[in-house]
Amino acid sequence: MTIAPQVPVVDIRDVKKFYGSGDTEVRALDGVTLTVYPGEYVAIMGPSGSGKSTLMNIIGCLDAPTAGSYALDGLEVARLDERQLSIVRNRRIGFVFQSFNLIPRTSAQAQVEMPLAYQGAKRQERREKALLALGAVGLADRAHHEPNELSGGQQQRVAIARALVSRPSLLLADEPTGALDTKSTQEIMGLLERVNSAGRTIIVITHEHEVAQHARRVVTMRDGKIISDEANAA
Amino acid sequence: MTLLEIIRFAITGLAANRLRSGLTTLGILIGVASVIILTAVGNGSSQQIQKNIQRLGTNSLTIQQGGGGGFGRLSRNNQSSARRLTVADAIALTNPNAAPSIKSVAPVADANVTCAYEGSSSTPQNFAGTWPTYFEASNDVIRAGSYFSNEDVVQGKHVIIIGQTIVDDLFGTVDPLNTQITCGGQPYTVIGVLKKKGTTGFQDADSIAIAPLSTVQQSITGYGSINSIVVEAVSAPATDTAQSEIAAILNARHKIKNPAKTDYRIFNQASLLSTTSSNSAVFTVLLSSVAAISLLVGGIGITNIMLVSVTERTREIGIRKAIGAPRGAILGQFLVEATLLSLIGGIAGVVVGIIGSHFQIVGVTPVIVPSSVVLAFCISVAIGLFFGGYPANRAASLRPIEALRYE
Incomplete structure (x- = not known):
């Protein structure tokens, strides 16, 4: 797939995440090793409780592993302090959640501008970039609508625009179509494919085969372990 | 992340909950307004009393029949030997050598x-x-x-x-x-x-x-x-010397050996004035402390409402953290929200306090103490910072993963 040796976007080695201790210890991740290179489109599949959400939280720097190492863009995450972590989340990772996670009573444009605002970008620059990102997801005409004035599919597209506006190296989507109907699901999957073909690395977490089929590589998990990792035939 | 940006986020946050923000502001408003009005009432009444006393003449001393030292009543023992005040006493007091502090003397005979x-x-x-x-x-x-x-x-x-x-x-x-x-x-x-x-x-x-x-x-x-x-x-400062001069002259004329047992009493308007001034100062302090307590209650209201706000918006805080909000930005936002609440309440309280002080309250015309306005306002802002600090810190310390899971 890749010819020149590249720095992987995600380089996870033998990561473990345990909750609780003793008899009640839960091994959410039990030695996971995963490498994702720039430009890849990976789907992580598995039943609920397989540890895929925990893995996503660790990749997204929202949670710290109990053991093992994780490098994002060659940067050892465990060495970062809280402030540096917030910068990493802001610049290198874009999140898309199942429940959209838009901020209530805030216009679409303000939502998309928010990551840039936390970067300290100038107002004019923010506005331009946000409108551009909203245009890319086909919502330029909805810039001033608040979440409760948008359909589920539109809300998810705002979320994707927000995730992409700071041009992150990795787009993380956790069940992005879990709360959407078939038509919206297709819209979102088409959008993700376009984003990927523009060179963005994407990791999608899902339990739907139709969604996973869009990805080029499918990683299957069970009981906190990766049980298969194969290129998608389609 | 500029301060202006944080303030904008804070205003958006407050505007999202207008009723709640308004009620919290009301608490601070009442506190600040009552500090201003109550100190103004205290000040006004003390000024009124002082004016009344000054109207009677601060330079004047009144000598009356009776005695036993300061303000006691005539005792039976010395009643027989007690001499009445006479016009001759008054004339004796006009001697400028014996009483240089006395400007004029007027004997008074009362009739009913x-x-x-x-x-x-x-x-x-x-x-x-x-x-x-x-x-x-x-x-x-x-x-x-x-x-x-x-x-x-x-x-x-x-x-x-x-x-x-x-x-x-x-x-x-x-x-x-x-x-x-x-x-x-x-x-x-x-x-x-x-x-x-x-x-x-x-x-x-x-x-x-x-x-x-x-x-x-x-x-x-x-x-x-x-x-x-x-x-x-x-002069007003000379009233005390005048009082001792009077005592010296009258003690000699009335043949009083023990200055603690006189057959007359001297009322000094100036000392009356200082007594009532200190009384009304106590009164003002009392009123102010009642008002200060209501300001404190307003501050606790801010903590309470900000805690509710943080809890209610835990998920929002999680989202903000996930998209890269640094700790300082979250802390700043909630701190600014709390401070804005108290600032708005403080300004409105100052306005209400100043307007309210223009009305007569239980017969007293309030006189605003300028320092109370400044103090009440500054304290209300400080209360916002202080009482908003704990909830803001709690919001900023939330772990993003837990905040996001919060339902």
């Missing part, structure tokens, strides 16, 4: 008589026979007519100067000057009307009639003792 004019009558609370020096010492100024002179006193003329209450009682709208009224069966010609002084507690300072001492003694009280001597000191 009723004055009548064409069918209407009035009993002055204070019917005084005295010398012309009395007017200046007791701060009685005429607004129409003239004072009586020393000659009038010497000649025992039947002239009288009356206060506004007597004018109202006897004459209504008729011009009282140069009319003849009867007091205690004796005819008097009204030659002057005093300026209004107002009431001091139960005392109506305008229910007053002043006539020459000799006239009153001749027709009503007789030439024996007099009731009091009003002394005017050369």
Whole structure:
């Protein structure tokens, strides 16, 4: 797939995440090793409780592993302090959640501008970039609508625009179509494919085969372990 | 992330919950307004009392019959040896060598008589026979007519100067000057009307009639003792020296060996003034502390509402953290929200307080203490920072993963 040796976007080695201790210890991740290179489109599949959400939280720097190492863009995450972590989340990772996670009573444009605002970008620059990102997801005409004035599919597209506006190296989507109907699901999957073909690395977490089929590589998990990792035939 | 940006986020946050923000602001508003109004009431009433006392003359001292030292009553033991105050005592006090701090002296003979004019009558609370020096010492100024002179006193003329209450009682709208009224069966010609002084507690300072001492003694009280001597000191600070000079002269004249057992009493308006001033200072402190407590309650309201706000918006905080909000930005946002609440409440409270202080409250005209406005305002802002600090810190310390999972 890749010819020149590249720095992987995600380089996870033998990561473990345990909750609780003793008899009640839960091994959410039990030695996971995963490498994702720039430009890849990976789907992580598995039943609920397989540890895929925990893995996503660790990749997204929202949670710290109990053991093992994780490098994002060659940067050892465990060495970062809280402030540096917030910068990493802001610049290198874009999140898309199942429940959209838009901020209530805030216009679409303000939502998309928010990551840039936390970067300290100038107002004019923010506005331009946000409108551009909203245009890319086909919502330029909805810039001033608040979440409760948008359909589920539109809300998810705002979320994707927000995730992409700071041009992150990795787009993380956790069940992005879990709360959407078939038509919206297709819209979102088409959008993700376009984003990927523009060179963005994407990791999608899902339990739907139709969604996973869009990805080029499918990683299957069970009981906190990766049980298969194969290129998608389609 | 600029401060301006944080403030914008904070305003958006507050605007999202207008009713709640409004009620919290109300708490601070009431606190600040009550601090301003209550200190203004305290200040106003103390100024009113001081003005009343000053109206009676701060330079003046009054010597009255009775004694046993300071303000005690005449004891049986020395009653027999007690000498009454006499005009001779008053004359002795006018000696500029023995009493250099005394400017003027006026012996006063009080009478309890009723004055009548064409069918209407009035009993002055204070019917005084005295010398012309009395007017200046007791701060009685005429607004129409003239004072009586020393000659009038010497000649025992039947002239009288009356206060506004007597004018109202006897004459209504008729011009009282140069009319003849009867007091205690004796005819008097009204030659002057005093300026209004107002009431001091139960005392109506305008229910007053002043006539020459000799006239009153001749027709009503007789030439024996007099009731009091009003002394005017050369200046307000000199009242204390004047008091000791009076004591020295009277002790010698009345043959008093123990200065703790005198047969007269000296009332010092200046010391009365300082006593009442300190009393009203206590009153003001009391009012202010009540107001300060309501400000504190307002502050606790801010903590409470900000805690609710943080809990309610835990998920939002999680989202903000996930898209890269640094700790400082979250801390700043909630701190600014709390401070804005108290700032708006503080400004509104100052406005309400200043407006409210323009009305009379239980008969007191409030006088705003400028420092109380500044202080109340600053404290309200400080309360926002202080009481908003804990909830803001809690919001900033939330772990993103837990905040995102929060339902």
